[in-house]
Every structure is written in C-alpha cells, then in structure tokens.
C-alpha cells in the first residue's frame with residue numbers, strides 16, 4: 059500500500075522537508091532541508107543567509123518563493139540534484155530517520171501535497187511526485203543497492 063506523507067503532524071511527517079531535522083550543507087548548519095533547498099534558488103549570499111535564518115520552514119519557503127530577488131538562471135536544471143543532495147544528507151545525519159525510511163520496504167512513497175504537482179502528487183494525484191521518487195531513490199542508496 060502506498061505511503062502518503064505531507065503534514066509533519068501526521069504519519070511519516072518526518073519525510074517532509076518542513077520537518078525539523080537539520081543538515082550541514084556547504085559548511086553551514088541549516089534548520090531544515092526546506093531552508094537549504096529554498097536558499098539555493100538564489101545567487102545573492104545575503105538573501106541565502108536570510109533564508110537560513112528564517113524562524114520556520116514555512117517562512118523559508120515564503121522567502122524562497124518570493125520573486126523580489128531574482129532566481130538563479132539555472133534553477134530548473136539544478137533543482138532536482140539539489141533536492142536529492144540535501145534530502146540524502148538529512149537521512150544520513152539522523153539515524154532514526156534512516157531506519158524509518160528503510161522500514162517502508164518497497165512501498166511507493168508519495169508526497170500528498172494538494173497544491174504541488176511537481177514535488178508532490180497534487181490534489182488529484184496526477185502530479186510528478188518528485189520528492190517521493192527522490193525518497194525512494196535514497197532508500198535504495200541507503201540499502202547499499
């Protein structure tokens with residue numbers, strides 16, 4: 059049976075990038091993978107720092123989705139690799155998360171984000187579910203396959 063996740067307060071909520079599991083990336087500590095991912099959208103180092111210091115992942119996402127500061131020109135080309143790298147780091151950093159992910163066996167993992175047809179499955183299930191696919195790829199990598 060597929061495993062759906064979305065809100066941090068629900069089952070498998072720790073798979074969300076909004077879950078409060080920090081990562082060290084590029085020599086700095088980031089409060090969540092959402093903070094890191096959103097900051098990578100920008101070249102401006104001050105704006106990246108502002109996102110890293112955001113009080114919550116929700117605020118980090120708001121700053122990252124703002125277009126007051128220009129998006130890096132290659133964002134569409136690099137965003138999947140950036141997501142993979144920070145999510146892999148999250149599961150390498152927190153052993154309990156690694157076990158939780160491995161405990162899902164071969165089940166399909168789906169980010170049930172109603173408004174997100176790229177990282178999630180969208181409200182009607184037709185989205186690309188890229189975050190779910192990345193989690194399944196990381197699960198395979200962590201098994202050493």
Ligand SMILES: Nc1nc(O)c(N)c(N[C@@H]2O[C@H](COP(=O)(O)O)[C@@H](O)[C@H]2O)n1
Pocket residue numbers: 064074075076092095119122123169171173174177178189
């Ligand atoms: N909790 C939550 N709320 C939303 O509105 C969402 N779209 C998501 N999905 C996550 O959003 C992040 C990427 O968003 P953008 O590419 O900046 O729109 C990523 O962490 C998705 O998993 N989650």
